[in-house]
Amino acid sequence: MMPFQTLAEFRSLLDRLPTPDAAALAGAGARNGQLTKPPGALGRLEQVALWLAGWQGTDKPHAGRPQIVIFAGNHGVTAQGVSAFPPEVTVQMVANFAHGGAAINQLAKAFGAKLDVVPLELERPTADFTQGPAMTEAEVVAALRAGYGAVDPEADLFVAGEMGIGNTTVAAALAAALYGGTGWAGRGTGVDDAGLGRKEAAVAAGLARHAAVLGDPLEVLRCLGGRELAAMTGAILAARMHRVPVILDGFVVCAAAAVLERSVPGALDHCIAGHQSAEGAHPRLLERLGKEPLLSLGLRLGEGSGAALAIGVVQGAVACHSGMATFAEAGVAAGS
Numbered sequence: 001m002m003p004f005q006t007l008a009e010f011r012s013l014l015d016r017l018p019t020p021d022a023a024a025l026a027g028a029g030a031r032n033g034q035l036t037k038p039p040g041a042l043g044r045l046e047q048v049a050l051w052l053a054g055w056q057g058t059d060k061p062h063a064g065r066p067q068i069v070i071f072a073g074n075h076g077v078t079a080q081g082v083s084a085f086p087p088e089v090t091v092q093m094v095a096n097f098a099h100g101g102a103a104i105n106q107l108a109k110a111f112g113a114k115l116d117v118v119p120l121e122l123e124r125p126t127a128d129f130t131q132g133p134a135m136t137e138a139e140v141v142a143a144l145r146a147g148y149g150a151v152d153p154e155a156d157l158f159v160a161g162e163m164g165i166g167n168t169t170v171a172a173a174l175a176a177a178l179y180g181g182t183g184w185a186g187r188g189t190g191v192d193d194a195g196l197g198r199k200e201a202a203v204a205a206g207l208a209r210h211a212a213v214l215g216d217p218l219e220v221l222r223c224l225g226g227r228e229l230a231a232m233t234g235a236i237l238a239a240r241m242h243r244v245p246v247i248l249d250g251f252v253v254c255a256a257a258a259v260l261e262r263s264v265p266g267a268l269d270h271c272i273a274g275h276q277s278a279e280g281a282h283p284r285l286l287e288r289l290g291k292e293p294l295l296s297l298g299l300r301l302g303e304g305s306g307a308a309l310a311i312g313v314v315q316g317a318v319a320c321h322s323g324m325a326t327f328a329e330a331g332v333a334a335g336s
């Protein structure tokens, strides 16, 4: 059931976020302490297994049924010359996803993830945020709802990915609006120095035009965001309400997630950072979110690709936590 019809109802969901299951967390922690390894020897894998246990509400977490959803949107701000590729590529890549030809199709297959694709009114780009609000209230609510409804409550893990020519400029505008400062624009699909200058100018123009709403994260999303970003904001909230753990992808996904974090600190406690993207400001955004990335492979693709790779790390953590013998079971002497 869709728990909101309006932006006001979406806001009120943020007041009742579920928290992790303390008993499951304690049970998993106790089990972790008995497994046949020196304490802490599996490094972050141990924290990942406990994080999963808390959100899944079991001391034996599972990761065999991950869901990846790719949200696609088009952006009026592409009129400012902010991407190395033309906007038609968004719909063309959606067709490529449908035919199984994109990187994310291969990664989803490799890690046994269900892959869904949600195109958001691609024939109707958002308005150019340097000229006016990107979306009306009805439009942003429709996108939030599309994202919220796309999450499978039965999934073990959720990954939001995106496709949208121009959306690294949109993400930079969101980051700048939510956290302040400059220098949030990066190379995206590979713009040259002049293109980077146009991105920075577009972000500055957007912030100046929408100065009145900068204190309200959901209004920031409406005025400076995009449909696929709003859908990801809705999806990440849905995952929280269903207690499905989330692996965050790159700069664009983290900007959409930041809308929740700036609305309610701790709203992303059910999320881990899958990777650090090569987009210049991603490390800075991760720092603002308080997230340490699992991987750093120089990816700058989007599509949820870095998070999809991190599913493998999470599955490794689960396999060890759930499958290893305890010292007592294996007859191995415990340390002092």
Ligand SMILES: O=C(O)c1ccc[n+]([C@@H]2O[C@H](COP(=O)([O-])O)[C@@H](O)[C@H]2O)c1
Residues within 6 Å of the ligand: 082, 083, 084, 085, 162, 163, 164, 165, 166, 167, 168, 169, 187, 188, 189, 190, 191, 249, 250, 251, 252, 253, 277, 278, 279, 282, 300, 301, 302, 303
């Ligand atoms: O999320 C990232 O870290 C990321 C970094 C660079 C590029 N992208 C992808 O590239 C597209 C946006 O790039 P651009 O140059 O058109 O703004 C969009 O489809 C994103 O999925 C994504």
Ligand SMILES: Cc1cc2nc[nH]c2cc1C
Residues within 6 Å of the ligand: 085, 089, 093, 162, 163, 164, 189, 301, 302, 303
């Ligand atoms: C080809 C192409 C594929 C992508 N996948 C995500 N963003 C993309 C941008 C381009 C340009």
